[in-house]
């Protein structure tokens with residue numbers, strides 16, 4: 001079996017690594033839309049080889065293009081651009097560094113890799129004068145990284161917040177609207193090609209944390225890695241949490257929140273976090289259902305921008321990959337390059353404990369005089385100001401819901417610990433961070 005097919009005169013030659021959910025769609029569209037892509041890129045864009053784990057499992061692909069040897073394919077003289085759709089960190093990191101060192105440009109959807117090793121990849125790309133594009137790595141089809149890297153490069157971004165994981169949004173939406181079970185909905189998300197090869201990356205928030213690291217790096221011109229991002233998944237979000245949220249006119253979403261935080265003394269830092277958030281149903285993110293993603297960007301001059309669309313799935317993700325491929329081809333045609341790494345601001349990353357958040361705390365308490373005062377005192381002792389309290393009687397107990405104003409996350413956490421130890425508190429029923437104002 002040949003690794004590389006005979007080249008077409010003047011064409012940009014593509015090595016495709018991985019031909020699964022996303023790679024399969026890229027291969028299909030590259031073939032079906034070859035004429036249009038050539039017209040848009042200014043040069044034919046053609047497949048030089050496709051690396052998959054098991055070539056014998058791909059009867060639909062031209063056998064002369066298939067190989068199991070990705071390492072050899074990426075440095076082949078017949079290849080100009082490597083499109084990586086395998087996923088995971090090793091051995092992919094080594095392949096892409098080798099490709100970049102050999103002067104090949106790289107297009108990848110691999111957020112896990114970028115969130116840990118983008119500095120090395122950018123350095124190798126710079127040294128070789130090659131391109132590194134990764135629009136598909138965050139929010140699938142939605143053009144989000146190009147706006148951050150290019151369109152908003154003249155503005156000062158203060159906040160990027162939104163739903164960046166399709167699988168968990170699919171699960172939370174189903175649990176909320178139909179009361180569907182967690183496990184069956186996750187299986188459905190995998191079947192539809194939304195989930196990662198190991199879906200714990202989705203449900204435990206690793207995928208969204210990688211995306212938050214990429215977003216914070218681009219928005220704040222600072223290197224932020226996945227380990228800098230505070231991460232909580234949806235495994236602890238129960239049907240009861242969603243039901244409680246619904247009673248209060250709210251719902252629960254897994255959000256990535258990246259902020260530029262300025263201290264009282266004017267010192268700036270970056271905060272990046274991923275966790276479940278209770279939002280009012282009137283909030284625009286509450287209406288984002290299924291595997292759709294939506295991201296708000298706030299910038300000084302531009303104000304608020306919202307990006308919305310399909311965040312997962314083979315075809316939507318392939319759209320972003322092909323857009324990057326056309327960009328690389330156009331750059332090659334004119335002898336130019338796309339944007340390089342921009343990490344000049346090098347802002348410190350603020351620990352989660354010091355990040356300002358707001359809590360929604362639901363308690364089951366004894367129904368007698370003085371209980372509310374004790375609970376309120378615990379908040380006051382930690383310097384946490386209360387925004388709203390709602391009490392309702394449930395038999396010989398009362399249900400107390402407290403929503404706070406902003407306070408450092410650590411102060412809120414220790415307040416909840418202390419409240420849980422009060423004799424008058426039977427149970428801390430749920431604790432969740434809050435975004436948005438009730439209307």
Ligand SMILES: NC(=O)C1=CN([C@@H]2O[C@H](COP(=O)(O)OP(=O)(O)OC[C@H]3O[C@@H](n4cnc5c(N)ncnc54)[C@H](O)[C@@H]3O)[C@@H](O)[C@H]2O)C=CC1
Pocket residue numbers: 017018019020021022023051052053054068070084085086087088109110111112136137140193194195196197311312313314317
């Ligand atoms: N599925 C989705 O909705 C999205 C996926 N992504 C990212 O795109 C990438 C690919 O995802 P999927 O297509 O869903 O994965 P997939 O599991 O469907 O496909 C992976 C492909 O890689 C190949 N592969 C695995 N190990 C290999 C090896 N050692 N040598 C050669 N080929 C190998 C497999 O044969 C398969 O063709 C991942 O980085 C993922 O995080 C990004 C956005 C959305």
Ligand SMILES: N[C@@H](CC=O)C(=O)O
Pocket residue numbers: 137138139140164165166167168194195196202207311312313
């Ligand atoms: N598993 C991811 C795929 C896209 O990035 C998700 O569910 O969002």
Ligand code: NA
Pocket residue numbers: 135136137138139140141142143144145320
């Ligand atoms: Na995108």
